[in-house]
Amino acid sequence: MQDDFFGGAPPPPPIAPRNTRTSAVHPQPPEDALKRLALTLPPRLRLGTSSWTYPGWQGLVWEGEHSDTQLSKQGLAVYAQHPLMRTVSIDRSFYRPLTVSQYERYASQVPDDFRFVVKAPSVVTDALVRSEDGRGRQPNPAFLSPELARSECVEPALQGLGHKLGALVFQLSPLPLAQLDRMPALLDRLRAMLRALPPLAPLAPDGVIAVEVRDPEWLTPDFAAVLREAGATYCLGLHAKMPPLQDQLPMLRALWPGPLVCRWNLNPVHGPYGYEEAERLYEPYDRLHHPAPETRAALAAVIAGTTGRGQNAFVTISNHAEGCAPLTVRGVAEEVAKLAAR
Template identity: 65%
Template sequence: MADVQDSLFSDLPELPRPTEKAVDAPAPSPKKSRGATVKPVTPDAALLALAAELPSPLRLGTSSWSYPGWAGLVWDGDYAESVLSKSGLSALAQHPLLRTVSLDRNFYRALTASQYARYAAMVPDDFRFVVKAPSLVTDATVRDESGRGTQANPVFLSHEIALQEFVQPALDGLGHRIGALVFQLSPIPAHLLADQPMLIARIGAMLAAMPDLKPTAPDAVLAVEVRDPQLLCPAFADMLRSVGATFCMGLHAKMPPIEDQLPMLRALWPGPLVCRWNLHRRHGRFGYEDAEKLYGPFDKVLDPDPETRAALARVIAGTTGAGQNAFVTVSNNAEGCAPLTIASLAQDIVDRMSR
């Protein structure tokens, strides 16, 4: 096991930066469609062959799915965003590379068990969900509609709310299709970060109060994603290990690159990989809106990031090669088009495994 760990988490080699942006092969021309039933695009032989070479413990997926720009990549034609939001999941789950999805909407408003059950009924038996906890329990600040903080959140890190509004409904509705339940902590106010031992203890107390997921969902794991690099420390890793949770590697401009997050994975090894590639680093700490404007309609890669893809492929190959599960989701804001990023990442993983 030590040899695997050393191989997986040793220093990553520097990779050359491209001098020109990559040009993606054009997607097939989508058919026009106005129906309420979303049909998947027919995958070509090369895509099917690529999917067959990926390790079985790996589940790649997107962050949400209601994007009309994926016509010809995921959908067989043009569909309205409202139609995709309601009915697109079943088509997405038939894509050969997409075996998970991140339910990001739960961050904004907690889903009910019946809503989870509806999603579960739309996907194959071996599909797994990555679910973000509601901000009600993961944001220390109550915010108005513009996102501006108005007051301290009295139920921040409440184990009662976490169980009632998140973990139990997910268990009841998704059942064995849970992959990772992710507590993505919003940036922590300075006065709470100043007492790091107390903050870590509070996070640990919340996680320790959650029920064992394994009897219902054998692949499931609780994970914590942070937006404050100060929490990438041995005490945080020790706490996660003590409560049977793991670290969610967040690839985001507010966090260090992969290389600087690997010590957390090393400290928790052996264990599953949970990773959410959220935002290209060029956009800075508060760049979501800029990325949305630049990348829409999310039908092509506009900012290829081969360094991040290569580093992530190495971690995935090492993790799954040791028999551990990997749940990796990608946002459109990573490079411009999540399905195309995932296809490139899949090829990088296969290339890495063949060395």
């Protein structure tokens, strides 16, 4: 380095401070206990969360502060490096169908053994057309449309994700009373839609079609028969609108043997219409507010029973389950590990 006119070396350039809101997203280095926990879990279990764009997961999933916009672009690849996260629910597909190229971009960001849970678009799964405030207003003529289910959901996800597709979930939103009174006709429409879907196995050997409901009136032997006939399964939905986990187990038993698909959506302390209340209370989703140890233990038992007999388990957890999805995932993993150690 050339000396300056006064005979000394020039001072080094100042180091610019790292702007944590604009820098690249980096994974939070996992503690040894977390890595050991991951190694104890069944290989067929894929735990994860609903989406990945939450700045409040700083110190749990990623280092530093980042905006939700930045995390939507860079967060998935970092999320997939977390020792426990082997799946994630793509929830945005519920609000607008995604393209093959969008699914391909997701698939390119995760390891080979990662599997996605994909929500089918509401244009197919809502009995009512939603207004701008998200509420159903008028009958939806495309409800349970076989053509739209195939073209707007199954085919793009299958082509874009390939073998990384885990579960395609058709979440049937709460039905108006007039339709609940015509359940046999609804079951016929559901059967027709499910039977029209292309098989997943050629491109996605682990792939499964699952149906989640938000009305307990669906939980009948006739519903189970429709799912079995179509080669689909029931999505165990832990939500305040639905009965407790134990009361939904007869559906799983009726479809056994088969994979487990579970979505833990909303803590019952908020009631069936408490999503917005949970959102206000739990944001920024950085800690547990309402731990539910009984639900964790019950879910772990179902997971252990399913994977212990050679079946896959896809379990995704929302921030609205207990307040912080990554911490709930860890809690469920610890319960599964306890059962494995017995």
